Structures are given as structure tokens and as C-alpha cells.
Amino acid sequence: MTSSQQHGLSSDRIRGSPKVDVTHLECLICHQLLWKPVACKSCEIPFCSSCIYQWLANNPKQCPNRCQTYIERKCPPIVTKLLAEIQIACFYESNGCNQVISYEGLDKHEIECGFQFQQCPGCKSQIFKKDFDNHHNQCPSIELTCQDCKLVYKRNDTDRKHTDIICLKKQLQYLRHESKHNKCKIKKLDHQLKKTRILKPMIKKTKVTFNDLPEAITGTKWISNIYNGLNWTYIYYANELYWKKMHPKSGYITSLIPGSSPNIAYFKDSALITVGSPNKKFTFVSVTACAAWKDDLELTITGHRNFIEINTHTTKLLFGKLQFILLYWEDVDKIMFKSSGGTAHPLVSGHAGSDVVLNQVTICSLR
Ligand SMILES: [Zn+2]
Ligand SMILES: [Zn+2]
Ligand SMILES: [Zn+2]
Ligand SMILES: [Zn+2]
Ligand SMILES: [Zn+2]
Incomplete structure (x- = not known):
């Protein structure tokens, strides 16, 4: 999960000592640090976009601040500027990532962070993104496809299911099948050719x-x-x-x-x-x-x-x-x-x- 799927950011993740009072940068709905904020056009109060959209689904066109009608506008520039100065710990800190990233760079980092888990399609275990390629290249449960004989087999079955002999036998089988198919095709074409040869002299063009x-x-x-x-x-x-x-x-x-x-x-x-x-x-x-x-x-x-x-x-x-x-x-x-x-x-x-x-x-x- 990346921060893009969250509501506000927990204030626990703020690092360093911000120059501003972060309570002024809290969302009125989730009471966390504003995340991807938008604002109400009348009162200019900012909300996390996911918080306000969820709110509007239940309270159509109403501002949580009890304004007349909620019309969305961009987050006021002063709020954006203050948010940009805050340093945040990576969401995957508990997995071992010790990066502290600026508010603006957070989303990009968390999408790429090597400390998030990815499931191996072979053994189904959760692997750190940074180790995934290595694991995938060695995992015994990964399915491989031989380019020569087209056989699909698990990596750790190679010695049993895809030896050189098996591979060559399969290729031979494949070629035999193909040649049989081609013979059939040639026979059909030959038949067609004979038919046209018989037909041709029967067609007489007459100029009257x-x-x-x-x-x-x-x-x-x-x-x-x-x-x-x-x-x-x-x-x-x-x-x-x-x-x-x-x-x-x-x-x-x-x-x-x-x-x-x-x-x-x-x-x-x-x-x-x-x-x-x-x-x-x-x-x-x-x-x-x-x-x-x-x-x-x-x-x-x-x-x-x-x-x-x-x-x-x-x-x-x-x-x-x-x-x-x-x-x-x-x-x-x-x-x-x-x-x-x-x-x-x-x-x-x-x-x-x-x-x-x-x-x-x-x-x-x-x-
Ligand atoms: Zn919020
Ligand atoms: Zn409002
Ligand atoms: Zn990270
Ligand atoms: Zn695996
Ligand atoms: Zn093979």
C-alpha cells in the first residue's frame, strides 16, 4: 500500500522539527496531516481529497464547515507551501526503510520503495520488492517454458521433467506432428490443383x-x-x-x-x-x-x-x-x-x- 490510498498522514510520521504548527495543517474530517488536499470555495478550508469525496457521497454538495454549497477549488497556495516544508518517514519504515522524504516526494518514493511486499507467482510468498528479481530467478516453484520444445515445467522439476533427452524427444514429436499436418495440407492442395486442371479445359469462352x-x-x-x-x-x-x-x-x-x-x-x-x-x-x-x-x-x-x-x-x-x-x-x-x-x-x-x-x-x- 502506498500513501496514495490513505486518508490523512499520521502525525507520528513527521520527522525533524517543522517550523509551523502542524495542527494548522490537519484535515477537519480525519484530523490527520492533509494528504492531496482540495478546498471549499466559500470558506477555503482544505480537506484531504479522499476524505471530502467520502463525505460528499453521504452529504451531497454540503461543506463540512456548514457553508451553503460545497464547490471544490484548489488548496490555498499558503497551505501547499507549508506542507512542502514537512519531512515524512516512509510508509514502509516498519519493513526496514529508513528514508525520510519531503512531503512532495513521498508519493513517488512509496510507489518505488523496495521495502514493500510483492507476491511471488511461484511459491506465493511475500517478497520485498528490492529482492523480487533475485528471488524470481531462483525460486524453485516458478514455471518455466522451454523455447525449443514448448514444455512448461516448474524450475525444481527440471531434472525430472525437462532433461535434454525429454526436450529432444518433445521436439521430435512436435516436428513429426507438423510434418503430418503439412503432408495433409499438401494432399489437399494437390487435390485442388487436379480439380482446377480438370475444370479448366471444360470452360470454353465463345465470342459471338x-x-x-x-x-x-x-x-x-x-x-x-x-x-x-x-x-x-x-x-x-x-x-x-x-x-x-x-x-x-x-x-x-x-x-x-x-x-x-x-x-x-x-x-x-x-x-x-x-x-x-x-x-x-x-x-x-x-x-x-x-x-x-x-x-x-x-x-x-x-x-x-x-x-x-x-x-x-x-x-x-x-x-x-x-x-x-x-x-x-x-x-x-x-x-x-x-x-x-x-x-x-x-x-x-x-x-x-x-x-x-x-x-x-x-x-x-x-x-
Ligand atoms: Zn482527511
Ligand atoms: Zn466551506
Ligand atoms: Zn521507503
Ligand atoms: Zn517464489
Ligand atoms: Zn525443451
Whole structure:
């Protein structure tokens, strides 16, 4: 225990002959020498802080000196100054400490004083703080942990419980266990690797360019059912010769990449891509699209799985300027396109349809 936990200091502990009458420095509550004092704002009477706090807990806002309301202030400087001149014996004097300390240095000394007791975690006996390290380094009941074999044992059991042989055996055991664990881990990783190797060739990425569809020069055609394993609903296409002849000033023509795509696909307002057979799923990787007649045409694409919408993406398409839309939606069975809004492009007269040009669609499917 240090003085910080006490109320006032017993006058027995005063050493030397103080120049002041110490009775003037007594606490009105405990009648001992003031310790860590604070004062009442009205009457300026100082009290030990622990004494007044205890008092206020029972007599809220009342001054022990019967003032109106107790409001705390700092201890008057004259009292602090007088206290500072007093010399005090260490609290642990009876344990053998013969230090006499100034009032102000008392707290610090008593926290560090080597004559206070500390309990040994091994033998549980009370040891002087100054002897503690020595005792701890020798006490037979202290528990030690071997850094090599991780064994925990009491110091005086070393010869029985932690000999060199035991330590090495333990280490070997530990290593065996670890290697077993690692073998298990390697087996798991190997299994995973094999699985990915099997899976990889099964995933086929398909770029759908619409160029392998039957010729459509004199008019537009539907994409007949099951094209690249999928149903294409409300999606049409025609050869570039058709577009050049019929709509030379349209997004169909400006979207053309020279020499790359004789067929151009499109849809009006809405379209669907669905799986060719039930229970199959595919990954919708990307689509490249532009508007045929408008600017800022709003395109919304949604991905569905088992009749539930799981992905959605909205973008604005420009007239004839292809936009690459990367989605990578996995395990879908239906893709829905919807187009609306936008304003007619200045080059276009008479047409204001929400037609969307589909230049390329990329899908992955498990075969
Ligand atoms: Zn007191
Ligand atoms: Zn007062
Ligand atoms: Zn001491
Ligand atoms: Zn001990
Ligand atoms: Zn060991």
C-alpha cells in the first residue's frame, strides 16, 4: 500500500522539527496531516481529497464547515507551501526503510520503495520488492517454458521433467506432428490443383460475332433458336450490304469495323438470351453495343438465375459509337436487354427508334 490510498498522514510520521504548527495543517474530517488536499470555495478550508469525496457521497454538495454549497477549488497556495516544508518517514519504515522524504516526494518514493511486499507467482510468498528479481530467478516453484520444445515445467522439476533427452524427444514429436499436418495440407492442395486442371479445359469462352449465321442480304432475319447453345429472342441480323443500301446514315453503318463483321445484329426495345436446355447455366462475359438512331439511349441489362434477377447494369449508348460492356456474370440462365429514352442523333431524320446494335457478345459455358 502506498500513501496514495490513505486518508490523512499520521502525525507520528513527521520527522525533524517543522517550523509551523502542524495542527494548522490537519484535515477537519480525519484530523490527520492533509494528504492531496482540495478546498471549499466559500470558506477555503482544505480537506484531504479522499476524505471530502467520502463525505460528499453521504452529504451531497454540503461543506463540512456548514457553508451553503460545497464547490471544490484548489488548496490555498499558503497551505501547499507549508506542507512542502514537512519531512515524512516512509510508509514502509516498519519493513526496514529508513528514508525520510519531503512531503512532495513521498508519493513517488512509496510507489518505488523496495521495502514493500510483492507476491511471488511461484511459491506465493511475500517478497520485498528490492529482492523480487533475485528471488524470481531462483525460486524453485516458478514455471518455466522451454523455447525449443514448448514444455512448461516448474524450475525444481527440471531434472525430472525437462532433461535434454525429454526436450529432444518433445521436439521430435512436435516436428513429426507438423510434418503430418503439412503432408495433409499438401494432399489437399494437390487435390485442388487436379480439380482446377480438370475444370479448366471444360470452360470454353465463345465470342459471338453473328458472322457464321446464314446469309441475310435482301432483308433482316431472326436468329433461329439455339445459336451457340443459347436461345436468342427478338434479336435480328442482316448483312452490311443490306444496311448500306437501306440505312446508309445510321448507327448500323458507323458501328462497322472494316473487314471484321459482315453481319450486324440488333434488337428493338427489348430482347432475351436464355439457356438452350433447362438446368444449364452460362457466364455472360461482355457485350459490345451502340445505338442505331439516338444518343444517350439508356440500355439496361439484367442477369437472372432460376427466375430470380441477380445482376443489373445500366449504361447510356451513343449513336454508332461501340461501347464495350464487361459484366462477367456467372451462373446465369437468362439475360434481358431493355432500351429506352435518349434523343435522336442530328444526322438522322425520320427515325427515332430505340434500336440497339449488337456487335459482339462473349459468353462462357460449361460444356
Ligand atoms: Zn482527511
Ligand atoms: Zn466551506
Ligand atoms: Zn521507503
Ligand atoms: Zn517464489
Ligand atoms: Zn525443451
